[in-house]
Amino acid sequence: MEKNKNNKVNKGMSLGRRRLVAYIVLIVITFFCLFWFYVLFINATRSNGELQRGFSAIPSTHFIENFKNLAAGTLPIWSGLKNSVVVSGLSALFSVYFSTMTAYAIHAYEFKLKRFIYPFILMIMMIPTQVTALGFVKLVKAISLDDSLIPLICTTIAAPVTFFYMKQYMDSSLPMALVEAARIDGAGEFRTFNTIVLPLMKPAIAVQAIFTFVSSWNNYFVPALVLQSDSKKTLPILIAQLRSADWLKFDMGQVYMMIAFSIFPVIIVYLFLSRYIVQGVALGSVKE
DSSP states (O other): OHHHHHHHHHHHHHHHHHHHHHHHHHHHHHHHHHHHHHHHHHHTTSOHHHHHTOOOSSOOSOHHHHHHHHHTSSSOHHHHHHHHHHHHHHHHHHHHHHHHHHHHHHHHOOOTTHHHHHHHHHHHHTSOHHHHHHHHHHHHHHTTOTTSSHHHHHTTSSOHHHHHHHHHHHHHHOOHHHHHHHHHTTOOHHHHIIIIIHHHTHHHHHHHHHHHHHHHHHOOHHHHHHOOSGGGOOHHHHHHHHHTSOTTTOOHHHHHHHHHHHHHHHHHHHHHHHHHHHHIIIIIOOOO
């Protein structure tokens, strides 16, 4: 009996040490992840002269001044914010919906060439965007959609990476018994997909919505090829223009303020969707 008690005490102490080490590692990782955001927002409160003197961990008093100078400048930051929100929001919506629908079609139906479609989509995923950029620009000009937000949104509907993630999640979390039961009850395929499949896929949808939104929000390469007028440009293009300004007018305080201004919506989207990830992992998984 005493030996068993000693073994339990030793296991408890070992488990406690493991938890302590895990907490320390997580705290260190969290610090390094959040430290750069702290530096960014601190620098957004400093003037160009203060930034030239080096780093400081103490906030300054030029936050409102930097924002006023940025808003009063020649760059249309509010239209850039609106364009980025529209492109990123619609891209995330269309990407997760249609990618989930594609994954559901391959998961739930049996048809010819099914075994070849899945690897074919994965092969498309391996093609870099830069390889197809020239043909994409020619196509956009041929259909008179250059200097428009439509090509930036429509191209995200076919997202092989999102499809791959949805297919993998669906294989482990979507029991076909629920789909077959809905069909027996007379539900149509679209109703089955929208009312049964999508709620079960909520954790995966939240994750991919965050990834797609952030990826589209930070995208500079494709919008720079398509957009020309300032009223249509997104925030990454405006940030690049601000950084490449004439050195006589260059203001690092405005640059940091612009970057901080562009990060706020991403943080809001993450905070809004992260709770759905936790809830979905805890409550949304269904197994046969």
